[in-house]
Amino acid sequence: NAGVTQTPKFRILKIGQSMTLQCTQDMNHNYMYWYRQDPGMGLKLIYYSVGAGITDKGEVPNGYNVSRSTTEDFPLRLELAAPSQTSVYFCASSAGTVETQYFGPGTRLLVL
Amino acid sequence: GQNIDQPTEMTATEGAIVQINCTYQTSGFNGLFWYQQHAGEAPTFLSYNVLDGLEEKGRFSSFLSRSKGYSYLLLKELQMKDSASYLCAARNAGNMLTFGGGTRLMVKP
DSSP states (O other): OOOEEEEOSEEEEOTTOOEEEEEEESSOOSEEEEEEEOTTSOEEEEEEEEETTEEEEOSOOTTEEEOOSSSSBOOEEESSOOGGGOEEEEEEEESSTTSOOEEOOOEEEEEO | OEEEEOOSEEEEETTOOEEEEEEEEETTOOOEEEEEEOTTSOOEEEEEEOSSEEEEETTEEEEEETTTTEEEEEEOSOOGGGOEEEEEEEEOTTSOEEEOOOEEEEEEO
16 A cells, blocks of 8 residues: 655756646545645645645645646646745645545755 | 644653643644654654543553643653654644644654
8 A cells, every 4th residue: 555655756946947746645535735844844734635626725835836636646836946945845645624644755855 | 823832852761751742722723633753754643632631552642631722742661763753733623734843852872
């Protein structure tokens, strides 16, 4: 059982470049989330989804976009990378509103 | 609004007991989670409290007081592998988690 998988594990971007962080879960969870974690800090919610076709903003959505075309996949898009987006990005999923969130291994992004 | 406070760092000795405190202010509070995060890894679920009281799970226990906006994580018989960050997270009515900054625990021999 793979759980939540994320690709890539690490990426260096130049300012202004774009990229998509991939997230896939095989637990048939309806809820999926994207967080960022800056060094020595807690996690901040970027976007979340309560099911295919439904997404909503979290605490820090500026500079990001998401889509949810299937239950399994929840990609995060950075259109114009900025140094402030240097962080570790975690994807998570949960079965429902009262269930535990399970996290992927993270993507480390460096914007130079 | 949402606000979670926990100590930044703690140090304890192998075999001892340590208590990590967390205070929260969350509108529509709907549960308190503790996650463990080893350096460079993803957070993993430790415990969940929604009602007042103590939840025990092996060497780890978690306590919640909703009236005081307070929780703690108790780790007994500390082992070197318990060196990690411990994240407190409060859930609101919309199932959104607000995380604290994490407490980095260092276990020394």
